[in-house]
Each structure stands twice: as structure tokens, then as C-alpha cells.
Amino acid sequence: MMEGRPFKFRILELLEERGSMWNYELVPILQDEYNMHSDYYRDCLNFDLIEVAASGMSCEVDERLDEDESFGHILFKYKITPLGVELLNDLRSKVHVKKGE
């Protein structure tokens, strides 16, 4: 439902659908969906994940060292929080209806 909608809408939905996810798994999905294939956009989308976590909509559940340093020095695994689920459900009731939906 959130495909093609603002990044943070989709991030919350992916986290809810797929359970906890590493940033190196989530970012390439977003890069493909939004056609943002560059290291610069990878960093931008990774920063969106950081903001979503800082705001309490997701939380870090695991971390490990980033061997090739493409996501900084450390990789994070995120999980949606109850507050994030609440926000996502609220968004679902408010998003504009696309043709064919």
C-alpha cells in the first residue's frame, strides 16, 4: 500500500511486513523501488532510517561492524516499535487513494 509514497511511509511498512531488518537489506529495496541508485542516495536513505529510529518509530535490535564501511563503521538491524505500528495504521487511514486501489 505504501509503495510509491514518501520514504518514511514505506520504511515503516517494510519493517512491519518483514519483521526486523538490517539497514543493508532495507536500503537496497528502497533504492530499487524509488530508482535511487547511487552511493549518495544510499546514504540519504540510510539517514532516513536513522531519523525513524531516533523518533522512536523503530528501534535498533542488533548491530555489527561494517566490514566494507559502505554504511559507516557499523550496521544496524531495526524493528518497528508499537508507536511505529500505531503511526503506520494512522497513515493507512489517511493516505490518498491511488487509481486502481
Add this chain to the structure above:
Amino acid sequence: MDVNEKKLEAHKKRVKYGYLMAIFCAIFWGIWYVPGNFIWGFDVITEFQDIIAGMGHDVNVGFLAAAVLITALNAAFVIFSYLIWNLVLGKAKFSEMKRSLKELRACTKYYFFGALCGGPIAILGSFIAMGYIGGAFAAVAALAYPVIGTLLARTWLGQKISHRALAGILIILVGSISIYGIGMMEDLSKGGSMIGYIGGIMALCGWGVEGAIAAKGLDVSEPDIAITLRFAMENIIWWVVAIPILLLLSFPVLEYAWLMISDPVILLSLVMLGLTFGFCYVAWYKSFPLIGVGRGQGIGSLYGLCAVIFLILFTGIAAAGETLPKQLSLILGAILCTVGTIVMFTEKTENVECLREGEGTEAGDERQ
């Protein structure tokens, strides 16, 4: 370095970036007062106010109409600076802007209300306070906005705020108010005015409420997109609602807007207004998702000190310190602002790791 140290380092970096953005906001806001001060000195503005006074209106009506004209032009030039900013950030930002704009109920509404609070309510309120009571009173009223922002962030958004951060915000506030304190007493000793007090409350609440609304919107959108949409909304409010109202009153507002744009020196001042205000707001919005509304606004209110410094540096105008007592209160204010900033900067990163009550700690139980 092990994984825990790297994790702590990553969190510290994020918080440092948030504070850096809040400081940039204060610096750009402070610089904004230089062209902001110049613009009122141009003959066209005096002429415009004289014409309105000549139509039989009160002097303050002319002053407020000029304030609307300047603020509307300011908003227009801010949007130009954001177009450049988003071009630099890449074309994907424009696509995201389009996607966000479509989500009126889920996202864009926050920027409309944010623009309403920060634009007509806060800026106009500030000008009303300035016109009916005095500049120092208006400055103090506006500088106290983090009180409202922090309260709303705590109660409405559920953002946690540590005692240390709260102490830092309060020290900065006392420092900022001290800078203009004696001037404010002088303004108030002239008798005050109910309209002026209402203007002060509008300024105090407008920016405070905007911060909380913006933080709500930033939960679902990127700061660069959010701020562009917020100023697009503010432009609609000024150019589609406020300016036509002035035209209905037969004020020559478009004629004077054109006179200002066609004068190269005034145009340069407007470009400077747009760039400084634009980047101050980008930085303000970028700080909220990382350090929270209270901290972002607390550090952001250092603009009071920055404005005094930049006005002295660039124009020689000692806005807050022409006499010895005022100079002493300026020095005291500057010291308090510095102490407050240090108190906040040295806060443990764990307090800022997750901005909402309970959500970050819960993660610990769910680790796999």
C-alpha cells in the same frame, strides 16, 4: 574498537550532527537580522508607510502593512533558495516532494499549520509587539518560544527531555532574555499596550507550536522536503490571502513590491534575507528528528545572542547595549548562553538515543 564502542560513536555522531544543525540555525537566524535591519531603512518602505498614513490610517497600520509586504517577499525569496537547495540535493528530492505533497491528510497538513503558526501568527505577532510596545519586548517574547515548544513536545509528542537538557534550555533562555532585559523594562515603562501584549503572545506561541507540529510532520517526511512544503504553504498564505486583503484596502502593495525587486540594492538585501532565513529554517527542521524539539529550539534561541553579535560586526549597531548597564547585561547574557550550551552538549548520548519515552529502552528486551 569493539561493536559497542562503534555503536556509541555512531549515536554520538548523530547527536553532534543534530546540535550542529541547531547551532547553524542560530547563526543564520542571527545573520538574517543584518539584511532584516537594512530593509526597514530603505526609502521605499518609509514612502509606503507614509502613503498609508496619508490615506487616514493609524501609523501602526502602515507599519504592519509594510511588515506584511517585507515578510511576503522574504517568504518568496526563501522558496527560491530552497529550489536551489533541492537542486543541489538531487532530482530524487523533487520526486519525494511530489509524493509528499499528494499526501495532504497524512503529511502536508502539518506544514500548512506549521506555516500558519510560524508565518502570520509568529512573525506578524512579533512585528505587532515591536510596533505597539518596542523591539526589545518583541525580542524577549520571541526568544521565550522554546518554553512552549518543549512543553508541547513533552505532552503532545511524548518526547522525553532530561533534567540536564531542561536546565540547559532554561539557562540559555535566561541568558537570551537578559541580553534584551533592560531594553524590555524600558519598553514596558512607556505604558505597554494590550495589542502589543497579544502580539508578544502570538510570537511566543507561534514558533513554539510550529516546532511541535513540524516534529509531528517530520515523523513521516524528510526535513528538506518538509521545510520546502512549509514555505510553499507560507507563500500561499501571504500572496493568496494577506496581500489581496491589503489590495482590497487599496494599499499600493504590488507597486511597492515591484519597486523593491527592481532596485538592485534592495534586491540583494532580499536575496540575503531569503538565503539566511531559508538555511536557518532548514537547519532548525534538520535538528528536530535528531535531538528533539526542546533541545533544537533551546539551542536555536541562541539567535538572540548571534543577532547582537552580527549586528555589531556588520553594521556597528549596538542594538542591545548602548549604555553600561545594557552592556553588562549583554555580557552576562552571553556567558549564560555559553554555559547553557555547554550543559546541553555534555549531556550523555544515551539520553538522546531515542527521543520518545519508553520506545528506545524497549529495544533492549527485544534483542535477538
